[in-house]
Amino acid sequence: MKRKRITIMWMPSVSSKSRTFSLPVIALYIFVGMLLLSWALLATGGYFGNRLYHDYIQVREKNTDLLQKERELDALRQTMERIQKDENTIRSFLGLEKGHEETSGLGQGGEPSPDLSTIAPTDAMASGSMPFPAKPRQVSVLQRAQQLETDLQELVGTMRSQRQTWDSTPSIIPMDGTNYWFSSGFGWRRSPFTGLKEFHNGLDISGRKGTPIIAPANGKVVKKGYDKYLGKYLKIDHGGSIITTYGHLSGYNVSPGQKVERGATIAFIGNSGLSTGNHLHYMIKVKNRCVNPLHYILNAKANRLLVRPLRVEGGGQ
Numbered sequence: 001m002k003r004k005r006i007t008i009m010w011m012p013s014v015s016s017k018s019r020t021f022s023l024p025v026i027a028l029y030i031f032v033g034m035l036l037l038s039w040a041l042l043a044t045g046g047y048f049g050n051r052l053y054h055d056y057i058q059v060r061e062k063n064t065d066l067l068q069k070e071r072e073l074d075a076l077r078q079t080m081e082r083i084q085k086d087e088n089t090i091r092s093f094l095g096l097e098k099g100h101e102e103t104s105g106l107g108q109g110g111e112p113s114p115d116l117s118t119i120a121p122t123d124a125m126a127s128g129s130m131p132f133p134a135k136p137r138q139v140s141v142l143q144r145a146q147q148l149e150t151d152l153q154e155l156v157g158t159m160r161s162q163r164q165t166w167d168s169t170p171s172i173i174p175m176d177g178t179n180y181w182f183s184s185g186f187g188w189r190r191s192p193f194t195g196l197k198e199f200h201n202g203l204d205i206s207g208r209k210g211t212p213i214i215a216p217a218n219g220k221v222v223k224k225g226y227d228k229y230l231g232k233y234l235k236i237d238h239g240g241s242i243i244t245t246y247g248h249l250s251g252y253n254v255s256p257g258q259k260v261e262r263g264a265t266i267a268f269i270g271n272s273g274l275s276t277g278n279h280l281h282y283m284i285k286v287k288n289r290c291v292n293p294l295h296y297i298l299n300a301k302a303n304r305l306l307v308r309p310l311r312v313e314g315g316g317q
Helices: 025-094 141-167
Strands: 005-010 019-024 181-184 187-190 197-200 203-206 212-214 219-227 231-239 242-252 265-269 279-286 289-291
Touching (some): 019 025
Antiparallel strands (some): 005 019, 181 203
């Protein structure tokens, strides 16, 4: 049986001689099939190539985002470390235990507790001990952030509590103005009336009659009256077993039961009771024990009484 053939005539140009080719029909089919297959492969390759390119772009963008997040995470770690240091600094200032931080080789030591009269009220009433540090353990950034948030909340609460304590601690000179001087300090002295050695349980602050006396801290007036030694006197309870007494007054500006804030005028300097001149007898008791007021006054003027008790001629005692 004679196979079918197909004749192809090819003429490159009008002036050129034509050429004729005779091919089997099957060869044409094979050629067309291969041409279609190549087009299909090319289309498929283009499609998958385009997909791969888009996937590559997405992966590159994700890698960029991951690198950015890694940098942000490192910055967050560094920020948390700085916050942790700041928090521990504040805790140290407030006399608190350190927060949750890896520690090792902590030094410890000290000396026996000194006499209460040399300790500020907030320190004298504070107690506690630092637990032995646990073995360090690795935690995630999220856990550290959560723990840091808890520590900061505790710190804020403590600072608020400390603020209330400091607001109620008599820490300023109970005189309105600067026209005053210390005429007799706290401790042993020679009595201005008998000439004998006696213990003076307060601080004598001299000034002009009628000079306003101010509250050195927040508190509540608990008593006012007259005593043969103190004359007209006033007592303020500041909480935390701290009571201040003001003697030899010429007048009052508050009444028992009244709450006062630091800086409020409560009375006026006078010469009532057993006194040699216009002055204020200022006394602080902590847990019913007299302490040196100069240990708590932060804004006192320089005076030789800061070194030793001194009697000044013309000053009240």
